[in-house]
Amino acid sequence: MKGARAIAAAGTLCGILDGISALLLFGSKGASAAQVFQGIARGALGRAAVNGGATAVAIGVAAHFTVAFGAAAVYYALTRARPSINERPLVFGPLYGAAVHLFMSFVVIPLSAIGWRPIVWTTFLEVLAIHLVVVGPAISLTVSRLAPARYFVTS
Numbered sequence: 001m002k003g004a005r006a007i008a009a010a011g012t013l014c015g016i017l018d019g020i021s022a023l024l025l026f027g028s029k030g031a032s033a034a035q036v037f038q039g040i041a042r043g044a045l046g047r048a049a050v051n052g053g054a055t056a057v058a059i060g061v062a063a064h065f066t067v068a069f070g071a072a073a074v075y076y077a078l079t080r081a082r083p084s085i086n087e088r089p090l091v092f093g094p095l096y097g098a099a100v101h102l103f104m105s106f107v108v109i110p111l112s113a114i115g116w117r118p119i120v121w122t123t124f125l126e127v128l129a130i131h132l133v134v135v136g137p138a139i140s141l142t143v144s145r146l147a148p149a150r151y152f153v154t155s
Contacts, residue, residue: 006147007076011069014138019064021130040064043112067108068135071100075139076147083149089140097136101128 026036037060041049044063049056075096079086105124110116 002147003076003080006143007069007072009146010072010075010139010142011065013142014072014135015065015068017134017138018068018130019061021134022064025126025130037061037064042114043109046113067104071096071135072139072143076143079143079147079149086140086144086147086149089144090137093137093140094132095136096140097131097134098128100135101131 022036023033026039027033031039034054034057037057038049038052039060040063041052041056041060044059045052045056049060052059078096085092105119105127
């Protein structure tokens, strides 16, 4: 029960904060909120997401939160396997955020309908910074607070 609550809270917080960060970052580059989430929907819909209107936006939001909940669930599982991770959320959170960014950039996106794309280093580093400061810590701090890992003592 605590695990599900921690994952739900961490995924929700991560999804909201990362979504706001994406809106601010890509909004500063001229993208509308709809275009940001249509861009996420491209992973499932391909280029059709650009003209997909509100449906594509909804799919993008759903995909965004699915990834956030998935990242929270994986982090939670890691803290069960290695409880010491949960004791240092400000160390392991940014490291986990970097791992999530690298996994998304080099595994998920290339395998999606978007496919492989060249790295635009400024954007790559900006999104990495968001993952280091927002994504990882949002998950690690929430999980460490709501579901502290317990060490199993054997006699």
